[in-house]
Amino acid sequence: MPPKDAPDSEKEKPHYHGHRQRLRERFLSGGAAALADYELLELLLYLAIPQKDVKPLAKDLIHRFGSFAGVMAAEPTQLMEVSGIKETAAVAIKTVQASALLMQKQMVLDKPVLSSWKAVLDYCHSVMAHEQNEQFRLLFLDGKNALIADEVQGRGTVNHAPVYVREVVKRCLLLGASSVIMAHNHPTGDPTPSRDDIDMTRAVQEALAQVGIQVHDHIIIGRKGHASLRSMGYLDPARKRKA
Structure with a gap:
C-alpha cells in the first residue's frame, strides 16, 4: 500500500x-x-x-x-x-x-529436413503433443528433401484419426512430392505404435511406392516423447516379410 x-x-x-x-x-x-x-x-x-x-x-x-x-x-x-x-x-x-x-515451421521450411531432424521433431511436438484428439499430418518433401508443405490430413477422436490411403497418394501427386514424413499424435501421451498404426503405415508406404514416392518415417508424438516407426524397423520391407 x-x-x-x-x-x-x-x-x-x-x-x-x-x-x-x-x-x-x-x-x-x-x-x-x-x-x-x-x-x-x-x-x-x-x-x-x-x-x-x-x-x-x-x-x-x-x-x-x-x-x-x-x-x-x-x-x-x-x-x-x-x-x-x-x-x-x-x-x-x-x-x-x-x-x-510459425517460427518453428519456418526453421524447417525449404531446408533439407533430414539434416535438421531435431527441428522437425520439435515442430511436430509443438503442433501435436497437446492436441486433445488425434490428428494425422503429412510433411511433403521435394527431391532435395526440403519441406514444401505441411498439412493435416485427418482429425479424429481421442484414440483414432481417419487415414485414407487414396487421398494421401492423390495429395502427394498434386503437390509433386518426392517423399513424405507421416506424423500423428497419441492424446494419451504414450507414443507406442498400435497394430493399426503399423498396418496403416505399411499400407501408405506400399501405395506411394507404386508411384515412386518414399515414406521417410512415421512419427508418433506423445506429450513427453515420440516414436519413430523407421527406427523401430516397421518401414523395413524385410521385417514385413517376417511379420
Whole structure:
C-alpha cells in the first residue's frame, strides 16, 4: 500500500501495478527463464486485460489445462469457459501460440529436413503433443528433401484419426512430392505404435511406392516423447516379410 502522505495519483494506482513493473523488469533482464510459467502467462494476460489483477487468472488457467503449453494449445472456446477470459484474452493466447508455431515451421521450411531432424521433431511436438484428439499430418518433401508443405490430413477422436490411403497418394501427386514424413499424435501421451498404426503405415508406404514416392518415417508424438516407426524397423520391407 502507498504511504498515507503519498500523492493522490499514487494512492489511486491498483496494488498490482508495482508487481507488473517488477515482472517486466525481470523479463527484460533475464528473459522467460527468469519467470515461472504462471508469471509468463500473467505477463501476457495483463497486456490483454490491463484493468485487473491477472495473477490469479494465470494460475487458474495453468491449473485447468495442466501446463503453460496446455493453455496455449486449448481451443478459444475452452479458454473462454474460464471465468475472466473473454475473446480478447483468448485471441492473445492463440496469437502467441500461432507465432511460436510459425517460427518453428519456418526453421524447417525449404531446408533439407533430414539434416535438421531435431527441428522437425520439435515442430511436430509443438503442433501435436497437446492436441486433445488425434490428428494425422503429412510433411511433403521435394527431391532435395526440403519441406514444401505441411498439412493435416485427418482429425479424429481421442484414440483414432481417419487415414485414407487414396487421398494421401492423390495429395502427394498434386503437390509433386518426392517423399513424405507421416506424423500423428497419441492424446494419451504414450507414443507406442498400435497394430493399426503399423498396418496403416505399411499400407501408405506400399501405395506411394507404386508411384515412386518414399515414406521417410512415421512419427508418433506423445506429450513427453515420440516414436519413430523407421527406427523401430516397421518401414523395413524385410521385417514385413517376417511379420
